[in-house]
Amino acid sequence: MRVLTTTGIFSVKHPKDGDELVYGLTPASQLLVGSSSLAPFISLPIHGVFVSPFLGLGSWLQHEHSSPSLFEMTHGQTTWYMNDHDPTFSALFNEGMACDSGFIMDIVITSCSDIFQGLSSLIDVAGGLGGAALAIATAFPNIQCSVLDLPHVTANAPASTNVKYIAGDMFDGIPSANAIFLKWVLHDWGDADCVKILKNCKKAISPRDAGGKVIVLDIVIGDEPSSIKHKETQVLFDLFIMAVNGVERDEKEWRKIIFEAGFSDYKIIPVLGVRSVIEMYP
Structure with missing residues (x-):
């Protein structure tokens, strides 16, 4: 205590x-009690499956740069393979992400509502059970919202919602839409994979003069941290995402992958704490 x-x-x-x-x-x-508790989200990074890899951090640091991720070295498989093949871990992950969506999307929609104005269709890529897409569809009923995720995820999607679920892989291709939404996806991947994902997003969206854009909700390191707690959160997420070979990026690093993917411009909008919205324009 x-x-x-x-x-x-x-x-x-x-x-x-x-x-x-x-x-x-x-x-x-x-934030951890009551009907809007964030406990399912907090349970994800502090679960033993993510904590145990750090017990081998000293050994992992002695490996060459091309060595497996800290998570893979510990468990013998990547986070995403485990998510695809272990129903218990998959449930933990999807429930955590859905819980986070229920919290952060209310704030995004309230403080950044203009980013959704004028859109006719939106696909939430790797959107899990559709928490973010459902929040957008509820707030903006004129936007046709869909979720793209792997077949085993969409198979468990909730029924009777106004969100469409599409089974697919963001690395293979993304269906056409006015806009693409990516919430806490790109920080899971290295630059080369992010560029591939973003190129697929750019192919899928409308031209800029028709409102086409990619909307990313993610961490931007160094983006106006207003307190020591925000700085602590940024560096702790650095440590956490390192375990899966992900990357938390500053604006320079975001700009690099945005332009490599062929986008012409971008805009960063701080939202809450360490998280920002990044609008990318074709």
Whole structure:
């Protein structure tokens, strides 16, 4: 409890006359309780499957750059192979991402509603169970929203929603749409893979004068961190994403893959804490 109070997870009051300490919720821990709890999302990075690889960090650092990821060295398979073949891990991952979508998308839609104005169709690429797409479709009923994900994911998609689910692979191709949405996808991949994904996105969208664009919700390192907690979060995500050979990028690194993929321009809009929206234009 001393650790948790020092880091701001709980508050503590020191009563007089030797009574027991009284602990309370803080804004951070309040996010973990109630109907809108972020517990499923927080459970993902602190689950043993992600924590255990760091026990072998010293050995991994002694390998050559081309060595398997820290996650793969520990488990003998990549994160994405495990997600495809282990139903328990897949459920943990998809529930965590759906929980995060329920939280962050309300903020994105409220503070950045203009990025969705004028769109007629949108595909949420690697959108999982469709939390983000459903939030967009609810807020903007004129936008025809779809989710593209692997067949085993779309097979478990919720029924009776106004979101269409498409089985496919973003590395093979993306169906045509006015706009493409990518939430916390590109930071999972190295530059070459990101350029391939973005090239497929560019092929799928309308021309710029018809409103075509790619909308990315991701971390931009160094993008106006307003407090020490934001800086801590940025570097901790650096450490976490390193385990799967992902990359958290600053603006220079984002610009590199954006232009290599053939886009003509981009715009970064800070949203909440360490996360920003990046609009990419063909």
